[in-house]
Amino acid sequence: MPSSRAPWWLFVMAASFLAYFVFATYCRFWEPESEGFQLGAGTGPVVLLGVVPNSPAAKAGLEAGDTIVSVNGQRVQSFADWIPFRANLEVKHPLQLEIERDGRKLRPVLTLTRRVWTNLQLAGKVRLLGWTGAQLLTLILALLIAFSRPRDPVALLGAWLLATGASFDFVAPRGRVAVWRELPVPLSLLLWAPHISTYVLGGPIAFTFFANFPRRLFRRPWVCVLVWALALPAGVNSLLAQYRSTYHPEQVAGLSAWAVRMLSLLIAVGFVGGVATLVANYWILTELNERRRLRVLVVGSSAGALSTVLIFIAGALKGFASAFAQSLPVQMVSLVVFLAVP
Known part of the structure; x- marks a missing residue:
């Protein structure tokens, strides 16, 4: 009978994701204040769309319509x-x-x-606390699954997927790389496994898990291999840029815009494609308990994702839509859905 004891590498991965959670939480709560300007997110020149009164940008004399040419002597083109x-x-x-x-x-x-925490609006505090709480619960669930079934590949895939969700930020906190650079070398190296899993391999992990739960959908492995292969070009570019940004901040300009878009697209396609495979698997299976498990996973994944998106697009809305999305009841309902349904 095979041993049910967890392998040594599982303890290393668990430690790395726990360390990454603590690191990300610190950066999220103690990040530098907002610069106070809004930038155009296109591929052309970096133009200030607006400047917040009494913000650091306003105190520095920046105005809407200014074009940023360089930062610390490094040219900024997009x-x-x-x-x-x-x-x-x-x-x-x-x-x-x-x-x-x-x-x-x-x-x-x-x-x-x-x-300063006291300067944050109530909706901002709710988002910050709720997102951190959701990540903590998700990470705990991932660890429980991994260590309860350490020899089950599908269970480990699911735990890995949950752990990446517990490490993901729509927008990385300001100054995160600067904090990372000051960490002791062993801890700094430990953080790379969760970072790569989340921001490079998140899409392929999601697709592979959904394609194998509760039973394998594709008889041949080439479909999953293709999904992983598509992530390599953008992933390598992203890793090189992250390494340069972390350990050579004097050479940080030049991150390829296409790599950023490609990685975001791969994560989205991997998740959506994975949910589609769940639906396809649902109609193939005949065992009632397996179909019930798939229904829970499809509804939970979709509801959790939609509620999370609602929380984080609130700041991009305007007028009544912004006031509604950022209102405390909507924030609380969204967070409850995110925490309870998945």
Whole structure:
């Protein structure tokens, strides 16, 4: 009879995801304050769409319509170039900007302080606490599944998928890479496994699990192999950019915009494609208990994802839609759905 004891590598993976949760939570609650400007997210020049009054950007003299040309001497050509600078923001370490305004070149200095919890609106606090609580519960569930069935490949795939959900952030906290860089080397290396699992392999993991639960849908493995192979080009580019941003912050510009879009697309396609395979599997299976398990997984995954999206698109809405989406009752209902249904 095969041993039911958990292998050593499972303890290492569990420790890495626990460490990543603590790390991400620290960064989320103690990140630098908002820069105070809104950037255009296209592939062209980085233009300020708006500046918040009395914000660090306003105090630095930035105005709507300004174009960011460089940051700390590194040229910024698109929004994708700004992402690693945002991840490297540090409290009281000023950013030397070069901007273009009406044909003139200006060099304002942007200085940030630590974000103050009491300055957050109630809806923002609810989102922050709710998201952290949801991630903690998801991670606990992942660990319970992994260590209760350590020799079951499908159970481990499901636990891995849950653990990536517990490590995912729609928008990474400001200064996360700067904090990562200051960690002791062993801990810094430990964080790479959850990071790669979540932001590079999340889509393939989701698709592979859904295609094998509760029974294998595809007789030949080439479909899952193809999904994993599609993630490699964008994944390698993303890893190189993340490594450079973390350990060589003086060379952070140049993250490929296509890689960012491709990784986001792969995660979305992997999740949606995985749910589609669940539905296909549902109509093939005849055993009632297996069909019930699939119904729970389909409804839970869909409801949890939709409620999470509602929470995080609230800030992008305007007018009544924004006020409604950011209202406390809607936030609380969405969080309860996210926590309870999956």
